[in-house]
Amino acid sequence: MEEPDGHGVGRRGLLRGALTVSAAGAAGGLLNTPAANAADADEDGHGGAGGFDAESPRFALAVLPDTQYLFDADSADPTPLLETFHYLVAERSEANIAFMTHLGDVTEHGTEQENALADRTFRAIDRRVPYSVLAGNHDVNSSTDDQRGATPYLKVFGPQRFAKSRTFGGASPDGYNSYHVVRAGGREWLILALDWRASDQGLKWAQGVVDAHHTLPVILTTHELVWADDDGKAALSEYGQRLWDAFIRRNDQIFLTLNGHYWPPGRTVLKNDAGHDVHAHITNYQDRYYGGAGMIRLYHFDLVRQVIDVETFSPWFLARDPERRSPLEAETLELTGPADRFSVDIDFAARFQGFAPVVPPAPRPPSAVTPRGTVAYWRFDAAGIAGAGRAGSPVPAGTVVRDLTGNGNDLTVRRLNSSAAEVLTWSADHHVGQPAHASLRFDGGKNPDRGAILEAAATAPVNSLKFTSGYTIEAFIKLPDPYDGDHSWMGILSWEGRNGDAGKTNGWSRDEPTCSLNVSPERFLQFVVYPDVQDASPTSWSHAIPTGRWIHVAVVNDGRRTIVYVDGSKIARNPSQPSTGIATLGKPFAIGATQFAERFGQGFYGWIGDVRISSRALRPRDFLTPFA
Template sequence: MPFAVTRPFSSAGRIRLGAAVVIGAVGLSLLAGVPAADAAPAAQAAPADDLGSRFTLAVLPDTQFYSRYSADQFQPRYGKDPFQVQTEWLTKNRDALNIPFVTGLGDIVDQSWQENEWVAADNAIKTLDDADLPYSTAPGNHDVRDSNDDLDDTSYDLSQEPFLKWFGPDRAKEVSTYEGSDPTGMSQYHLFEAEGQQYMVLALSWRVSDATIAWADSVIDAHPTVPVILTTHQVIDIDSDAISPKETEYGLELWDKLITTNDQIFLTINGHFHGESHLVKTNDFGHSVTQIVIDYQMAYEGGDGYLGLFEFDLSNNSINVQTASPWVTWKPQETLTSYDQPFLEGVNQQFEVPMDFAARFESFDPAFTIGAGTQPSLSDKARDILLDGFTGPDPTSTEAPGNTEDYVDVAGTLAHWRFTGDSGVVAEGQTVTDVAGGNDLARASIADSGAANAEVGDVTIGSDHAYLSSDDASVCFANADRNDSRYSYLATASDAPVNNESFDNGYTIESFLKIDPSWTADDNQWMMALIRAGNRNEMPGVPYDQWGNGGPVVLGVSNLKEFQWSVIPNEPGLGDRVNWSGEIQLDTWMHVAIINDPADRTTTMYVNGAPVLRNATDTVGQSFVPDAPWLMGAGMDRNTPGAGWNGCIGETRIVDHVIDQSQWLTARADLTTLTLTDAPEGSLPAQTRLTTFSGTGHPGAEVRMAGSIAGTDVIDEDGTWSIVLPEALPSGAYEASVVQALGTRESDPVAFDFDIEGVAEAPAPSTGASDPTIAIGGGAHSETLANTGAELPAVGIASALLLLTAGGALLMHVRRRRASRASG
């Protein structure tokens, strides 16, 4: 998902909260947590009259949520689903973008046993059929009945596989480019022509067998001069930084058995892993193979209609990749949110792959030539088409925190658990501080928890944390196993105020969560990150729920790796109200926010800034068991703890009302509040004694003054600061600026300049009446010498020169204050 989408965009240290979401985030997501990075430059746009040999390969990444939610979510809201809009747009613009072929990357549906999902996918693909726009399909793990990694395509009962019924060889043979399928029918290959050159798309099934690899070898051998694009559901992954490529065990198996030994394979494209990345490897022939992963299912609205447009620019020896959404530009303007951006422009969302096609293909196709130069820049053309008449909101952006205090304090915060300052094994009984006060967590003893096989070392606090969390630590729960009575948890005390909060005015609950890569459904399904203890089936007025022996409020992960928020609202007779995300990626930090709005009686879950599709209605507040604690790291079943979290939990906050993204834990403190009160300016009289600079700003931030005057201070709890000079400034010219900062993040500078005139001649003796003093104001504090009847002492030339020399870079004496928060 964006953090929006959370992927890095062109500004270093920033991500745009669009569909990518990064947090994704998108994605995406709008903001997985991801590290700062400069986006790669976009492909050089060709001038309007720069015609060349070009074509566009269209790529449809995982469409599973479009199919799953077509009937009950997208159709009622919009009249169409994103999958249908994608294929309609491609057929409409096939000529303008010179699209000879469309390839899918698997996970056509989300639940292979649900007929209605295949119907939705069929409706979308039928658009390509009707327009005679060639395409390939191949099943992903969600398209087969059993996606166990230990099985391959020869292990299936093919008579029961729904993919073969809907998109098998019988349908594929009606596509003009189709050349054949492997013996299982789950893999297929196509030959399409573009710009006078034939290309093969080899579309492989999820987890192919050695027999299917042998079939693929034979297909390539039968077409010895044809460049091959391999598409399948899984090859490369994305590393935990959400940018770098990460090779997989299965992808390396494909590399060793098929890709590196076939020089004709020059490009692989896969989905499966949420986000995007790319990798260039060298095959056995010393030639490059570009591998690309693209998947936006965890972005806003299940992917927000993003697809890949791969412009093959044969004249300029490059493949220019764009990530675009026809769905965003199709939706009614009034439905658009900040996540809806027509193009994603992150480092792996818009990039160029340099490729000398003739040189790359020479070993097997020495006769390769480019076509006639009749096409303009197709990347530019795609932008023109999608942006024509489009009006949408600007994306939201956020930054990495400057230090551990770089977050927004929110009035109404009931509990805020942070792990900064602690490290190592969490001992039994050890507490985690609630920085909001009054609701500290303590580790339950192993004896009291009933976890027979738990060990003290299973719970640790370390530096691993989400990129957008200002808390530089998290608590990690290791070795959790529901089948082995191994779990651990932290809990509030029985008298903690938050235990008895009903949230009648709504709530905002946030947490940063990461699932350990060792997670398995057998050992960790329905594990819990945060719950309110008790048994909902024993609570007065709650309808009996066969699955409901857990707490009245739970945040956990299902057997399908989906986040679930389940709550009994403050009207217990309404029963369970549930929010669901899509499948969550392992070993990746996710920000989860749950917003209950009493105004419209809804609860919305956001993952990396993007709202999930399945949200709860007719719900306000929470029912609870009086004095029952909140638990972090485990669940409950029939009043007994269990279902331990296998992974890490970052800072977690509970607020007693609705707050928006500008106040979430992913947002940064406001550093635009810096003022320098009555800054000196212009030419000041020689009698001026300038000793103090002061102003206002963000409590806890450090004020840094630089230039011909330098010094620092920490802003007080009341929002004021002052820097006091050890002595008054001598005469001379001064230029300086002030910023306020939380660690590495600074505000824009407030600049000022002034000069103090040289020493004037001694005044005539006073007549006894005091002359008015010359005042600058309350900020830059100054005094003048009043006429007291005494002559001013003469300043010697040597002393004056010494003062002027020192005045060029006079360091201020900083008045030390106790800050409300450390500046880091």
């Protein structure tokens, strides 16, 4: 710690040149630097090198701990910190850096001289990357709380410094506590910076801020909260316990806390009064070579993967020519131990549900999702099935699933091989982007052969359509977790019949149907088609699809070739060979299984939601659930 008083992401692009500035130069007003002149971009990333994307689901929070040894009387040297600021400005777009938070102890003695130098140094980031600063025990009289009155620190880093920042929300009347509202990942986040010692008045103010922003997740920053042992296991300090009991544990919005003060770094997970996780992290490297050398952490939020990836490095050392780095520089440039480089799994929607519940989209009527060129559209709610049953109850054989386009492609439920009623049941489970809020749960399998299908009538138009101008076949599916049993090569949908009867000779077997979407033993999607025009069987293969999660699958053919998309993303293994149309034989289209040699051997295992077939190639933005 300080002088005592009581799986990550890959490296980002290397820096664009080092700053080689002496402390004397900085003290003389070092602002004519690459970092200072990077003001082509303001803090919102408009123009120049900014480029911050507030709507991207991936963004970073930069965390800067104790810099006090870089602002230490006549031995001060802010060069490493200037390089850190240059990095944040220059790399803001690539790393999508939303904000930087300093964790206190900006200076060693809190003097006018040290704060004046800090003032000039921090101008390199002012209005370029939004940030917050809070007082540590070396910035102020450590025996006082936020009611201490005027100090050199407050003169430099008080609310007046941030008044023009678009993220700045305000400060407590004393000026030592502040908050910012940051838009990142398509939502707003509250970043609360509390003084070294928050008084009762300060905590009352902080509570008012949280109450006024009652739907925002909160990241709490303060100088002291937890300390860590040499294994990186953190625990609340005496003051941290007071802050926890009086404020943090009562506010479910606080999910992440960041503090410096002590070393070594570490982390722990605490349970608040709502029974939810609060991640408490200590970050401090002043005990390292060159006073920590302006070392930062980047907390990479990934709202898609539901994770925060953390990395720790010194931009100053990374900017050096590798051949010229001293041994200590090479040793310290990037920290990769478990307390410095790690990932935190967070289901953000579930964690924030108590104060910011996700409102699912309402069901969309069939008329909203049957545009020009829609051949057939089936769904499993009351709009698609008259008298749809209670979730979990069997779907009776003979139940009719209406084609909501009115084109006459209704499907009828039948069970395979005298399967029991429970092989097909009603379900309210559905993909969040699915138009209908319902699905069917299939419980097919190989031993014994069992399953159920939804089969078109013998005269349905979809049975004979050739689609020579192109087509799009879409389906929502979900595989169970756990994924029990052998379900290899089960079918999702297909056209019945043998491709050999269509005159095809160039496939794996003439007994395959002319078109089918299946699941391999490795859970790869397989789309195999025998085109109407070519004697071929171009086959697309996906990656292993997940279990326990809904996905959207789209097979898109433009009349020349076929591309398969999963969740709006093109898969890799799409054959380039020509594929024009589908060699349909007039035999029924079916959902829930695939024939071989005109026999259904097993049914699908999992959930199937809305299915739509279009007679043209759709773009991802036009899928049943739109993708950018």
